[in-house]
Amino acid sequence: MKEKLSIGEMAKLRGVTTETLRHYDRIDLFKPQYVDSYSGYRYYSIFQYEILGTIKELRQLGMSTDEIKDYFNERNFSKSLDILKAKHTELVSKMNELVDLEENIRGKIEYLEHAAREKELQTVFFREIGSRKLITLHEKINNNLELSYGVIRLENMLSEKTPILASNRLGIMISEADLKAKRFEEPSVIFVVAKNKEKIPKQYQKTVPAGLFACIRYNGELLWNRSESLSKVLEEIKKMGYRMSGDALQIMHVDITITDKPNEITFEIQVPVEKT
Template identity: 75%
Template structure:
């Protein structure tokens, strides 16, 4: 065992690179304790191991070299504790952000795995869907240009991480009166389905009650190509004894964030329905 260590020996002892130690030396964060008066060669002391270990740990919790220099400047118990508390709060915030991001990505992976079924395209199905909160500007969209700017405005109102990428949450509202009048390509209001915990200003909030929905999926564009699917859906309702009881939702299922193939772009139309009352003769 020896007291004086070369830069390579100290770096190896602490599992660091020699370049890191040279950088700490240049910025006066951690300097060798001894300088040979004849050769000018610099040596660290084994007794400096604790300081270097502290620097390494502070770097691991995300402190910059500038913050670490402040940490070592005239240290005392209270100052060190306050700095660590501040850094802990920052780490907790990052952990929460990462947890939210992980949750969103996990949900999208599960969703995309379920939606990738060609046998469900262009077929009407009935599904119970829970109540949803929509965030909307209550402005009708006439063109793809207006759609782009409308989506940007909605995204700016969200505080989530990676909120609507491939998320089954972006869509438009098709008014019941337009469907009944066979006006399938009328301008529509865009929306984003909000998370349950999201806080939405009242003027941008629309509640969609839970219940039974008739659904049909198709490939095409958001503001076009829905006429055929709406006709098929409404005909199916008439044949099976159901009727609409509210506005329909057209929701993006697979979009350009996932694929460049236009044939893979997918939407689902969801129409709230109920069974017609039977007549007792």
Template identity: 60%
Template structure:
């Protein structure tokens, strides 16, 4: 065991590169303690191991070399506590962002695995869907050009970091009045389903209540929905259901997932309820 260590020896001891130590020396963050007057060689003291270990740990926390220099220049309990508290808050924020991103990707992966296992993806399905909040700028779109600007507008206003295109959250609202009148190609309102933690102004918020939805999927462009809507509404009529609100058309598989246009898929979700028997009798009379 020896007290004086060369750059390479100290680097090996602490598991970092010699070039990193030279960089720390150049910027005045961590300097060798000894200089040989005859050779000019620079040596570290083994007793400096703790300082270098602290630097390494602070770098792992994401602190810059400037922040670390400040940490060492005015080290006392209060300053250290304040600096570490600020860094902790930053780490918590990054962790929340990563958690949201992981949830989004996990949900998308689960969905993709489900559709890969399905034999008939065009069947009409009835299912309960929980309450949702839609973030919208109330922009009506009726072309791919308007769709591009609509997506950009939503992305630029969202405060979250999780992607929306690959998340089964981007869609358009189809008005109940238009659907009942058979105007399936009418302009629609673009939206993204807001996460619970997303701060949304009330003027940009549409709440879709929980309830029963009749759903159908189709492949193609956003605008190629007429045949699917006709089939869905016809089935609702045959089974004695009625619409209770605007329908949602949500992008399920998009260009973030596939380069094959024939695999691009949308799902139309129509809120429904069974017609009352009395209503049916009066309607048949």
């Protein structure tokens, strides 16, 4: 064992590269303690191991070299504790973001795997759907240009970090009045289904009660190519002895973030019904 270590020996001992140590030397963050007056060789002291270990730990916390310099400048208990508390808060925030991101991606994967197994189109079916809270700007969408801006505005209202596309949560509301009048291609209000933890002002919220819905899926590139599907749904509702009980929802089932093939882009229309 020896006290003086070459740059290679210190790098190997602490699991860093020699270039990292040279960089720390150049920026005056961590400098060799000894310089041979004859050869000019620079040596670290084994007793500097604690400083380099602390630098490694602080780098793992995401601190910049300038922040680490400040950490070592006139260190004292209170200052060190405050810096570590601040970094811990940042770390927890990043971890929460990663947890949310993982949940969103996992949910999208599960949804898309489920969607891949449901290939029957233009067939009306009935199913119970639970209560949903929608977030909406209460603005009607007339074309794809307005749709693009509407999606962006809705995403900016959410706290989640991943886009709302590819999640079967984005859609438009088709008013009951338009359905009864068979105005199937009228402009419709855009919405996104909110997650429970979202805190959105009440004026942007709309609750869709739980109940029975008459549903149909169709494919194509445009939201408004739905006349055939809506006609089939209304015919089936009448045939089965039901009546509409509210606005319909048209959900983007498989959207343009997943595929650019028109025959794979799928929408699901959901019309709330009750017995006559």
